[in-house]
Amino acid sequence: MHELSICGSIADIVTRRAAGRAVKVINVRVGQLRQVVPDTLVYCWELVSADTPLAGSRISIEAVPARIRCRSCDQVTDVGAIPVFACGGCGGFDAEVVSGEEFLITSLELAGEVASS
C-alpha cells in the first residue's frame, strides 16, 4: 500500500505546477516494473485529494510494458507478464531494461476556469 504515500508526492507536484488553477485530470505514466496498482492509486487519490483544492480531479494512467535490449544481439524483447529478463533472440541474460521503470506525471489537464488562489 505505498500508493498512499505516492499520492502525497503526486499532490505536492500537482499543487506546485497547477499554481492555483483547477485541475481536472492528472496524467501519470507508470512502467510495468513499478509496483503500482492502478485501481489502488485511483482510490488513494480520492482519499488524499479530498478536502483539498485538488478534490474532484482524477488520475489517468498510461501503462508502459517492460522491455529489455540484449547487449549481445541488440534485440528488444517484451519481458512478459511472468517476467523473464532473457533475450527473446539469443536467450542471453545480459540485457538492459529499456522501458518499464517509468513513473512520472506527464501532464495536467486544467478545468478551463481559474480557481481562486
Add this chain to the structure above:
Amino acid sequence: MGRFHRHDDGTVHDTDTDTEHTGDHAHDTGDHSGYATGGERVEVLERIFDENDKTAAANRAQFAAAGVRVVNLMSSPGAGKTTLLRETLGRLAGQVRVGIIEGDIETSLDADRLAGFGAEVALINTGNGFGGECHLDAPMVRSALPRLPLGDLDLVLIENVGNLVCPAEFDVGEDARAMVYAITEGEEKPLKYPVMFRSCGLVVVNKVDLLPYLGFDMDEFLGNLRKVNPAAEVMLMSARTGEGVDAWCDWLRALP
C-alpha cells in the same frame, strides 16, 4: 486487486477503459479531446519519486562523509532478518562498529531483540493512522540519522519493513541492497516479486537447516532467481544454526 472500481454512489466502471492511456505508450501525443472542454493542458514530466531520491542522495552523502557503509536489508515478514542481525552483531562485536535502523509498522519488538549487542539501534515506527507504511523511504531514514552517532560507526544496517513489494521502490541512500529469503517461501517468489529480487545485489537463502523437512527445490529457486536477476550473488544460510553467517559477515566487511 481487480480492474473494477466501485464508487460511493454504487456505480462501477472498468478502470482499463476509464483510464484510456492504458497499454498505449504512444498515446501521450494523441487525442485528449475526451477531456478537452476548453481546459488547458500543462506539460509536467516530473518523476514522482524525485523528492524521495533527492533525500536519498542527501542521506548517501552524509553516510559517505562519516565513512559509514550502509546496507538496506529487505525480506518478507518472518524470513529471518532480525535473527540474522542478532547473529551478525554477536560476530562483529569489537571489530566493526554497527548501527541499526529498524523499521517496523508497530512495536519495538525487533529493536528489543537487538538490544544488548553493543550496537546503536534507531527505531522507526511507520504507523501513520492508515494501517502503517509498508516500507521505509528516504525521509524516514533521514529522520533516524540524528539518533545514530554516525561519526563513531563503520556500518549501518537498515532492517526494512517486512514486505516483498514496496521497499524495493524506495532508495533510502544505501550502498548495497540485500534480501533474506527463507526456503519456506517456496521456489516461485522471484517470478512473483521480480522488482524486489532484481533490486538486490545479494540474496541470502535462509533456513537451509529445514531443507530435509521441506520439498524445496533449490535448483528451481535459483533458476527462477537467474531469470529475473542473473547477476545476484547468492549465499546459503541458517541464521538459527549459524551456517553461512560468517560468509555474510565477510561480505559486510568487504563492502566497497
